[in-house]
Amino acid sequence: xxxxxxxxxxIRVRDLCxxxxxxxxxxxxxxxxxDLLRPRRETLRxxxxxxxxxxxxxxxxxxxxxxxxxxxxIKMLTGILTPTSGTVDVGGxxxxxxxxxxxxxxxxxxxxxxxxxxxLAVVESFRLLQKIYEVPDADYRxxxxxxxxxxxxxxxxxxPVRKLSLGQRMRCELAAALLHSPRLLFLDEPTIGLxxxxxxxxxxxxxxxxESQGTTxxxxxxxxxxxxxxxxxxxxxxxxxxxxxxxxxxLRDRVGDRVELHVELRTPAASADLAADTAGLPVxxxxxxxxxxVADFSRRDIRGAEVIKRVxxxxxxxxxxxxxxxxxxxxxxxxxxxxxxxxx
Amino acid sequence: xxxxxxxxxxxxxxxxxxTAGLYLRFMRxxxxxxxxxxxxxxxxxxxxxxFVAGNYFLFxxxxxxxxxxxxxxxxxxxxxxxxxxxxxxSWVGRSFTFNNIDxxxxxxxxxxxxxxxxxxxxxxxTMMLSEALGEAAFRFLLFTLPILVVVxxxxxxxxPPHPALYGWTLLSFLLALVVNAQINFLVGCLAxxxxxxxxxxxxxxxxxxFLTGVLVPFTFFPDWVQVAVAWLPFxxxxxxxxxxxxxxxxxxxxxxxxxxxxxxxxxLFVLGRWSWNxxxxxxTLQGG
Numbered sequence: 298x299x300x301x302x303x304x305x306x307x308i309r310v311r312d313l314c315x316x317x318x319x320x321x322x323x324x325x326x327x328x329x330x331x332d333l334l335r336p337r338r339e340t341l342r343x344x345x346x347x348x349x350x351x352x353x354x355x356x357x358x359x360x361x362x363x364x365x366x367x368x369x370x371i372k373m374l375t376g377i378l379t380p381t382s383g384t385v386d387v388g389g390x391x392x393x394x395x396x397x398x399x400x401x402x403x404x405x406x407x408x409x410x411x412x413x414x415x416x417l418a419v420v421e422s423f424r425l426l427q428k429i430y431e432v433p434d435a436d437y438r439x440x441x442x443x444x445x446x447x448x449x450x451x452x453x454x455x456x457p458v459r460k461l462s463l464g465q466r467m468r469c470e471l472a473a474a475l476l477h478s479p480r481l482l483f484l485d486e487p488t489i490g491l492x493x494x495x496x497x498x499x500x501x502x503x504x505x506x507x508e509s510q511g512t513t514x515x516x517x518x519x520x521x522x523x524x525x526x527x528x529x530x531x532x533x534x535x536x537x538x539x540x541x542x543x544x545x546x547x548l549r550d551r552v553g554d555r556v557e558l559h560v561e562l563r564t565p566a567a568s569a570d571l572a573a574d575t576a577g578l579p580v581x582x583x584x585x586x587x588x589x590x591v592a593d594f595s596r597r598d599i600r601g602a603e604v605i606k607r608v609x610x611x612x613x614x615x616x617x618x619x620x621x622x623x624x625x626x627x628x629x630x631x632x633x634x635x636x637x638x639x640x641x
Numbered sequence: 642x643x644x645x646x647x648x649x650x651x652x653x654x655x656x657x658x659x660t661a662g663l664y665l666r667f668m669r670x671x672x673x674x675x676x677x678x679x680x681x682x683x684x685x686x687x688x689x690x691x692f693v694a695g696n697y698f699l700f701x702x703x704x705x706x707x708x709x710x711x712x713x714x715x716x717x718x719x720x721x722x723x724x725x726x727x728x729x730x731s732w733v734g735r736s737f738t739f740n741n742i743d744x745x746x747x748x749x750x751x752x753x754x755x756x757x758x759x760x761x762x763x764x765x766x767t768m769m770l771s772e773a774l775g776e777a778a779f780r781f782l783l784f785t786l787p788i789l790v791v792v793x794x795x796x797x798x799x800x801p802p803h804p805a806l807y808g809w810t811l812l813s814f815l816l817a818l819v820v821n822a823q824i825n826f827l828v829g830c831l832a833x834x835x836x837x838x839x840x841x842x843x844x845x846x847x848x849x850x851f852l853t854g855v856l857v858p859f860t861f862f863p864d865w866v867q868v869a870v871a872w873l874p875f876x877x878x879x880x881x882x883x884x885x886x887x888x889x890x891x892x893x894x895x896x897x898x899x900x901x902x903x904x905x906x907x908x909l910f911v912l913g914r915w916s917w918n919x920x921x922x923x924x925t926l927q928g929g
Contacts, residue, residue, distance in 0.1 A: 305648065307648050353648050372756070375756075375759075375760050376759070376760070377756050377759045377760065377921075387650065388648050388649050388650030389650060390650050390652075393922070395652075396759075397653075397654065397762060398650070398651075398652045398653050398654070399650065400759075400760055400762040400763075401653040401762050402650045402653075403760065405760045407756060407757065410753070410754055410756065410757050411757070412757040412760075412761075414670070414674075416674045416677060417673075417674070425666060425667075425670065428659075428662065428663045428666055429663060429761055429762060429763060430762065431655060431659055480648075480650060483760075
């Protein structure tokens with residue numbers, strides 16, 4: 298089952314805003330006393346007129362730097378937080394108003410928090426969740442069997458949660474969020490702190506779930522790998538606003554897909570010398586430290602191999618490293634170019 | 642899935658039988674969890690024995706130092722043997738009614754852990770009350786009874802004036818437990834509004850010893866204090882059940898005393914529900 302973008306949306310977010318009141322501290326002892334008597338309140342807008350639709354079965358990456366407003370949006374979409382203004386409609390329900398009805402249909406994994414009962418065996422937590430969501434026995438057994446097959450839970454199902462490793466726990470969290478076959482799954486940093494192998498198994502699992510159960514997934518992450526492997530569509534949020542909403546390729550095109558090539562030389566040279574080596578190619582060189590230089594170019598214009606070949610042919614090279622842009626850099630890139638205003 | 646109309650999420654509500662089953666399960670799990678930590682409670686038996694012993698010696702000395710005479714045999718309306726019963730029943734009762742809802746809830750709120758509960762179709766207040774009841778069942782069997790077994794031979798406990806009062810005292814302590822749980826829940830809710838609530842939690846614990854009558858019977862206080870505490874819910878946590886045991890029930894009658902407790906239990910539950918809904922709707926949760 299794959300998402301059909303032309304289908305009517307399951308999630309409809311319109312002009313969503315959320316303000317926070319923060320107190321600004323004055324300086325010094327006198328300031329402290331004045332603060333006590335007359336606190337200086339200030340309103341910060343964490344989420345600013347955010348609008349988007351998500352079709353049933355879609356898997357969307359919701360990304361942005363720390364403090365960009367990701368978590369605040371997710372909290373409003375899961376019904377934990379009431380917005381200052383704006384609307385959210387999920388299948389006819391308003392998350393924060395219809396929480397009793399709505400929470401039956403959603404599952405969530407918050408990377409750093411556990412929804413399992415710390416002192417209980419994993420399977421006890423699962424049975425409790427079965428009761429909470431009123432999953433019929435047959436459905437529960439079928440779903441647990443399927444989750445076990447995909448996540449390999451059998452080995453630690455009877456251990457208390459506090460004895461599990463982070464990777465094992467994350468697998469249990471995912472299973473816990475999906476035991477009641479929710480229509481919507483919210484994932485807040487689901488691969489944070491995991492090693493490469495565990496990350497990979499979580500990603501494979503999420504792909505399987507989307508395909509086999511048609512679950513609609515909204516995912517926040519810092520990890521570009523998660524996005525690349527899971528989401529065709531990304532929504533980028535910066536300073537509370539949506540600055541990009543579209544597919545990942547479109548994002549790369551727009552930002553220019555910058556790549557940095559770090560070169561460590563055997564013998565000293567000026568950046569100008571390296572620029573001469575790669576004359577004719579659209580590459581910018583700068584000196585990093587001592588024998589280290591950095592070439593900055595766009596993957597759209599040239600291939601890394603071309604740059605490497607020129608440099609290696611011209612002078613002795615000790616080491617080479619290619620660095621891709623992180624999500625933060627991509628987001629920053631959008632802002633530097635001043636595109637934010639006219640992005641869809 | 643590709644219908645012309647928007648996909649609708651069905652409305653859903655848990656039936657009464659399923660609700661009862663769910664919250665009974667929370668009780669059972671809380672009981673099992675305590676069982677896993679039962680070793681911790683053996684030291685508690687010693688602690689409570691020391692509390693009782695301290696108060697026992699204090700009041701024995703106070704009564705002994707009174708001048709001879711008929712009036713001197715009573716202090717605050719209680720004879721020495723009643724006073725000792727007061728001390729024992731109130732402390733032993735405390736071992737049953739005590740719970741940590743205030744600390745647990747305020748921690749969960751200030752760390753943002755409460756988010757995990759809020760995304761589930763759960764009534765957090767009822768869940769916490771169920772857990773408190775499950776813990777209380779454990780405490781009764783493996784904490785309160787052992788304390789009684791140690792304390793009674795050491796200090797002697799005068800029986801209540803009527804055997805039926807054993808049962809009424811037990812019922813009264815059950816209501817006391819519910820009242821205490823609701824007070825703690827309300828204190829825990831303060832974490833939604835205060836940055837640092839641990840000081841309030843500690844202050845509340847000390848104030849409770851005083852206002853519930855565990856430390857000293859209210860009859861020792863000046864009249865205006867007695868009037869004040871009579872209007873507060875705290876007496877329902879300890880003073881009322883202990884007085885029922887002594888046959889000196891406060892208020893008009895035994896039934897009146899129990900009804901007062903039940904009214905506080907219900908009233909505070911409603912207040913807690915209101916405070917919770919308001920807090921969740923209006924307050925920002927900390928952390929991602």
